[in-house]
Amino acid sequence: MIISPSSRLPQLSTPVLINAGSSPAPLTLIDTEVSRHDVETPQDKGERALARLYAQGLKAASSVGQDPRKVSVTDIPPSSSFGQLRARLGDMLKSPAFKAWAQEKQLDLSQGVTLDASRGTITAKRAGSAFSFSTETRNQTVDVHSFSGWPLLQNVAKALAGSGNSIEFKTATTARAADIAQFYGHTLPFDPSLSPSEQDASITDYIAGWERKGTLISDTASHPSQADLERHASKLGDQNNRGAVVAVIPKLAADAASSIAQDLAAAARETPTLTEDEYLEASNQATRQRMQEALDTPIEIDPTSSYARDHDLKPGVAVTLREYLVGHGLLVPKTPSELAAIAPSLASPPPLSPEHGNMGGALSWPTLLSNKDQRTLSRVIDDALKNEPQDNLLEHLTRDLNLDEKTLKDDPGRIIDDILKSSNAQAIGRAAEQAIGEIASPEPINDWVLAALYVSLDKQSVFTDPSFSTRTHIAGFDLNSVSGRSASYIRKALAHHLIQTGLATPRTVDLAVFILLSRKAPELLVKDIPEALVKGSHAWVTFTTAVARIEAQAPGSTRLMTYEQIMLRHELAPVTLADLMVEALAQTDGLKDWGRNNGLLGRNAEDKYSETKMNDVRFQFSKQVSELNKASNYFAMEAPDLHKWALAEIKKQNPHLSEEQIKEKSIDTKDAGFLEFPGPYSLLDIFLNTRDHLKDIDFNDYTSRNESIDLTTITFKPFSRAELKSRFENSLDLYFNRIEAAAQAQTKYLISTLPIEDREIIEHGKISVGKEVSVNTNNSGATNKATTSGSLVVRSEFKDRDGNESTHTYEINMTSNTIKKRDDWNDIDIAPLPDEFRAGIGSTYLEPVAPEGDYPENILQASSLYTVNDTPNSYFSDKTGYIADAMVKNLGIQNFATELRGQTTFDTESPFWTKAELFVRGLIPGYNAINNFIDGKWREGLVDLSFDALGFLLSGVGGAAKVANTGVQVGTTLAQGAKKLARGAIGALNPIDPVGLGLAGVQTGLEALDRHSRTGDKNGSRPVVKYDVVKTFRDVDSATIGKANVQGEVEDVAATQKNGKWYALNPVSKQPYGLPLKDFVPST
Template identity: 25%
Template sequence: MSNISPLVHARTFTPPVLPSAPAPAHGPALETGTRGKRSLEPESPSSWTLPALPTVPAEAVSSADRALQTGLGSQALRQATDRRIHLAANTSIFPLFHAYRRSFNTPELQSWFLSKGMALSTVVVKPDSVTGSVTRDGVTSVQTFTTRDGSGWWEASARLRAAACGLDPDGAGLPYASLTGSTFSRNAVMRWYGVQPPAGDDSVMQAQQALAAADWSAPENKAELGLRVQTARQAIGALDERAHLAGVLTQHLTDKPDEHAVELAGLAVAVSSSSGLTRNEAGKVGISDALQAYGLSLPKTVGELRNAVRWLTTVLPPPAPLGNYSGLLGHTWAPGDLSAADKAALVAVGEGQTDGDSSDSMLVLLNTGGILDRHTPEQLRTQADHFISQLLSDPLVLLLGDSLAFDQRFHGASGTQQLTDAERKQWIIAAIKLNIDPQAAARPGTIAGYDVYQSGNSGRSMGEVRADLEAHLKQNKFLDPRAAPLVAHLLLASAAPEFLVRGIPDTLRIGSPEWADLRLGVMFAERQGGAGVSRAMSYAQVMALSRLDPRTPEEAAILDNYGMDALLDWGLMQGVYTRPADGRYTPRMYQQAKEAFDAQRTQLLQALNHFNVALPTREKRAIENLQPVFPDLSVEQIKALRVYIADPNERRNKKSSEPVTRPLVETYMTGDLVEGRWMLLTPGQALPKSPTRKTPFDFNQGLSKADQDAIDANVRALNAKIVQLPNVQAQLPAEVDTYLANLKQGLSTVTQRMIANLPLADRQALELGKVELFALREQVDEVPTLDQTPDQVEERRGRKGTVIRCEHLGVIRYFEVFPDKLLIIKRDDLPDTLTLGGELQNHTKVYGRWAPTETKLQNGLEEPFDFMAYSSGAVPRSGVKSPRLIIEKIGDTLPAAPSTEQSDTQTVVPNSFSSARTRSIVDRIMSGNFVHHRDTALKLAQGKLPLEQQRELSAHRDQVLLGMIPFVGAIMDLAQGNIVEGTRGLIIDTVGAVLGGAGSTLSPLFKSTKVVAPFGAKAFRVLEKGVSIVSGFLNPLDGTADLLTGAARGIFSLPKLLDKVPKPLLLTTLGSVEEKMRTCLGVSRALNQPPAAASPAGQRATHHGHNYSVPVQAVQIGTYWYATDPTTHLPIGTPLDGFKPLNATAA
């Protein structure tokens, strides 16, 4: 079917919730077959949306349909006003009506209506919206919610829309249906049976005649209606099955690592009443068969099990009614698209209308109905889809669209020049876009000459780049500047759709791995769910898509293809290579980008590992040393052991401050655990005592020989263990040094990352300019400079932050760098020169009674820095000044690079993450102002500092780790100290999440090892699969498969490799794999829509040939050749202007 057909885009249903759809409440019992397992909760009738319906004989159905038809003609159709009619259970429509009313009354949907305050009796459901009366604060108004406005309608209404798609094929709208009633809209029933209801009183007679002439019992009608019923009920059943399967699998998840084996082969599960799978005697299906129906293999490990659940609970919104606003403007021509000549004609129409007067421009349509006059730019920006739909629905605008299509002899999806409104709208959209940008859709990321992915946009926020784009569009003299937000939306929808995702955090930077991750998720959504799908999704939903693990090597190849553009643009922005003169990337550039990405990924993973290791302590080291000596005891049991002074004389003569018994661990930590002094007491063991005196004259009566022998044996046994113990005091300094070195390496990596994410101009300045670094500290009060000790100075040092001053091309820049806060702030409010060293003040100090001496006090000044952020975990506050601060330089000045032409330096794109200059800056920060001083860290490790300070350090480590990974919900167990097997590997593969712009939450199901697959771990591995797949991705064979449509740009030059590539096989295989992915996600057209109608009898002969280089089948209409729709085989699009037939075949 044509890519501009409204049926494809408007009524494709999708499952309800992302990232996880709840399993049906009270799920069906789990059958375990040959193995006995814990029984699950019994199945409840309410678990499934649609119960099985009794089979009705065909004769009974025909009879009920005739009765319904007769009743409509005799009573219900006497006037134009719609009314409710009774539907008998045996009618053809009843199974679909039953599915509709059941779907309408699910708890999830009822909760949604309640949350909106919408009266059910007023509800009208359309393909992509719901309208009804809403009462808020006593005020009632009619409101419409759509699948694209973030209201939650698409998530909540999946089952209802699946039923409505079959029940309302024209999309005219359906009312509410109660769960118990059997009455429904007369007009909806008539439309379903193929009879148009009266539009007014003057058309009642015509409707009655059409009803009387209709043959509802004709076999072809019966087959079509039956297919609608079957498709809708199967779609709803598939939703229930996916949720139920996810619930069943979730019950078998454990805290075991991903590599742990699971055994599920004996399980059996219930399936929906519409399922075609073969059931066993209990009416259930083997888990393997149930999973296979959705393209999933039986999980054999915990990791595979988690991935299967993620796939089953991942869903997509329905496609946008107008897709990505490029229904006629494909990146490469395909049947139904406009040719180059068609585009030129539309541009000429726009130019011909203007004659220098912008009021006559095609672009004046953007103010249809006064949209620009009545709304602010922010409203136009945030509700662009709504306003675009509004202006395109104007009758005069639709008439113009029809005229433009007629002038170009365009045939729509019907195979005629009778167009749908959606097709007319696409012509208006194409005209507007081409009048703004005659090269619209020629290259992703380029809009009217503005390159969204240019190196200069690296490090900037999405909002900043969009503002630049709108300013660029305003330079068009024929465009009303107020329309720039709408036009930007129209053009970004196809050129850079990630800009239109809802809820993108302000901290997300273009050119960062998170940005590449976002682009991968958007491409996944657009390719799997349909053009324009991502506009209905939130940032968290898109990022969840990007982190799905491929299940097969072929799926990994698909994801590689989806991420190829993003990786190549990332490499350009990171300075890995320069933009080629002809704009075409090469395989070598791809390899360079991949290697650079992998290098960053590896270093960031190492950093995460370092942050996941706590500061070593004396107690921890002591326990680790004691464990081999007491191999049969747990850590808690070792902590419970106590030692007792064995010599009674020593006990009598000890100081009162020295205890007789002490914990074993504490005694070992302090170095007091020496041979011959102690005996070991187990928990509950009584202390040895001398016999009780019987008379006052019983003196010096010692222990019995047996007791003394037992003590001596205890002491000898403990001595044997003591000699095996190393000196824990001597071990600790080396371990602290290793910890600090690793921490320094980790913080160095994230600081390099922060510098690499700065805007290009700042990166150029740091790379090429003169750079100085400064530390801050508070003054030492009333102590002359000569008398100040290093400890006094260190105590007042602000080690959490460093100031960078950079001078480049006459511009001075300042940055505050907080490595352990993962924060870098540009300061535009500082003076060109900082005052170093504070100020010196003369001070007289008397040394001894008669020796007054003139000394100097070094006092600080009030400086525009928030010193609390430099000395604690606090976040820096803007506009704060701190008193008594001394600024000191760190290391030598880094000189500017050798002078070059200014024009040359402005075009340099430094590879900041890996450059020697960045390493020099970071090394100075880490060596001269590292966040932890060694002596302080050693005291913490030895436990000599207060418990509160130790707790603060531990909490700070957790904050750094949590800051690097936005999936806070998945690692709270780690932060709370609940470290289970495998937790040290928790999400450390998730480079796409590192330093991300915003947090997201994951269900408790994912609280285990390797929660999600990272962007860099599963994408961008094309070269590992060989050159053939690289070539196949970037040089598709004449559009053989649609795999690459809207994805890779054909930007590689591989002429010598093309002859060696088995591309047809590759593309055919990957195309089928892509469709299997759609089936798993519940968005396959085969699942959600009836098969296309067969070609009508007497169709014209089709001819194979090429339109320029694209193979097509075409039909001749008059003197013109038209391409045929690959699905319906009907003529579609405008006449072919380069068709050369090869041969003719009968249709």
């Protein structure tokens, strides 16, 4: 069966057989009445028994004037449907996974809980402390979405809540009459204004209305079937299995890693002369052996789980971890790190789709609505609007609605709901159904209306030649035209385009943007995206890949998430091959955009590039990310500390001395001129500052004021001081060289993130480079010159394609991590400073900066705009490299260090290298704010800030960006940020392994992906993934395997019959979808 995703991979769904990332199907409701059965079942008996207990409780309460809603019914028959669901809920709340979650949230489940299924909250007593003497415990309400089993828990809670939203639960056999009434769709009669006799009469009448049937089940209300109850028991068993696997994996992975290390150490001892190849082979062999042992670990299977049922396992029978992983479609790990990555992925709650998913309707089916049907849908829209030639569908359907600005901003989905309920929308949906066909869908009319809304806004894509790609086009708006721009800018630019082209009005444009982006570019709807994150940057590739992975599992979910939530979830490694492929395909799209933005790829109408070109893009991307990653580490590195090294060396040579004794200034010298600063001195002073480092120190020349420091017991080894000094000088030179390399990388990165038009101005214009110098001269002629630290000026004299000449000036500021236009400087020449300045005035000058080194003669000259690709490769261009070198020259780090070195050679209290490090830290954006708000933990914050400066944008996750504005203490979060976001920060590439595509239910390799990309999503030329139909649907009773023509090719399909027609089954929900299969032939 072919699964074709929509334009931004939202429907490239993973067949998560383990149900780790999918929501359980809602309860199937059937009309049931006990009297319909010829033979009374145990459930029938339970329903009658519950009705009697319920009636008795109400009558007893009525006789004493008690509020009937507060009546407790005990001994609820376990065979009744209400009793069975209560028991199921009790099992869930007692499951190890939920108990562990509740303990983490400090919830005391023993006192009962209140579950709100609609809000996703649980209210319970706060768990008391063993050391607390307070007798009071108070309720607390906690969001339960973070519990991995929430979808299943919510489904059962919703079923129990019936006509309400929340339920109370303490035990399965006791419940309030109000909860029973909700479940069966009853309304308890209670009016506090009635007299006791009147209230009693109303209760009596209420009971009489259903008591003659002997059951609470009404003729009109729906009721869960026995199959539903059994399915939920099975899903709870699956959840218990996952919990057992998640619990055992961390130790298995740690033990395997430790054993591998021990094996290698033993191999090295046995054969000290191991070659590199021999060591690698030993490592591979040890890894294979230890991973085999880990994967052979037995896992006890819950007998009620679907796995136990499908494999006919008896209670108490265990399977190996490998068998469990393979049986659930999970990748079998080959290394301890791969094994360890499985646990958090399985333990994390799945993302949940909002109502209407990604707003694509019929355009978001697993197999895309054909281009022919989309054009038919467009004609249906035209026909519906034929009497309103100046109108469009969105305007037509919202004319009578109040488009509240706050709702449009906070919850546009509510307005979509109002649209779908309107008579005009329903008419459009019915017309589409009549013209194209009846579809299998829970809400077929809504599916057609949502598809019609999208098609009406993006007709240009529908009527584009099918061989051409519109992946980067939305309603005629080219996303590649806004490279170097933030998400907020792109949204505004798209809105402006829609208004200019008449596709929307100022009144409807925000809703139009929401509809288009939900399906085509959901990353632009994510909340709290840092403004520094721009399209076409390396961080954008990682971000859009993360969004695509989540959208594939839960279409529409990312618009409800923040940037922080997106990036943290991206840290969960793919554990199925399908998820791995989603990541790889999304990365490929991101790399195409990055390659276009960086001048490595030209325009291509089909959005298809050769493997050679894409490999070059991957290489260049990896090269840039690697360079930026190194630079961020350089910024965050600690400067070599001679005092610390010397202290350790003295301690090593004299272990009897304490650190305090080594640093204590209690030693005098007999030779007053021996050191160049007055005593008393410390041992550290003497070790570092005696003139002749090659000469042994004679402690007979010194006296100690502290009896505990016996100079006769202290020795400094010959040459140790000279060796330490030499090592320090080399390390210090390396430190400053690396900081300069980091400054170069940051400068290149800032230029590369400019919008394309600005990068063309710099790359193809005649440039000059300088620095701002502020000169103030008082009336007596004294002059003060000041330059802005970390700032560089770039001037470009540019001639565009039409021959128009213009001058542009940019300021690159490392400290603020910005590059911006300075039109106010266009009239100031970049020229040497004058010899004299006028007294009594202040002026701004731009002084030339020329880097040291050899450069081509024409490095600063203008160049042709007519190149092979339409965008410059700014990061790696020679001109950008020259500017980056000029920034290093302007910073003058080495000169500053040399000056300090000469001033403070013998200062052990405030040595020159600490002042140099402080100077370097001051160049990093945000450091001063972090240093002010994080008490003594600046280095931890510096890690995240260093990543931010090079575009990795961890502070949006770790919290550093909020520090300066809010003063929040985020030291711990910051310290963990860079470590926590290893995958997201570095943007690891994930090319697809064609050999591995035969595994985990995926039938074919890259050739099939390439072949189908031309017949897949015409609105995005998206590739497709073929799932093994037999494996995917082997446990679905309603599935029939056969063949059908899908997108012009005969494919294996799983289908089911409905109203005499065959419909394809969704590989994730296992439910029928889409239009009928016209030529389905069941296999024999």
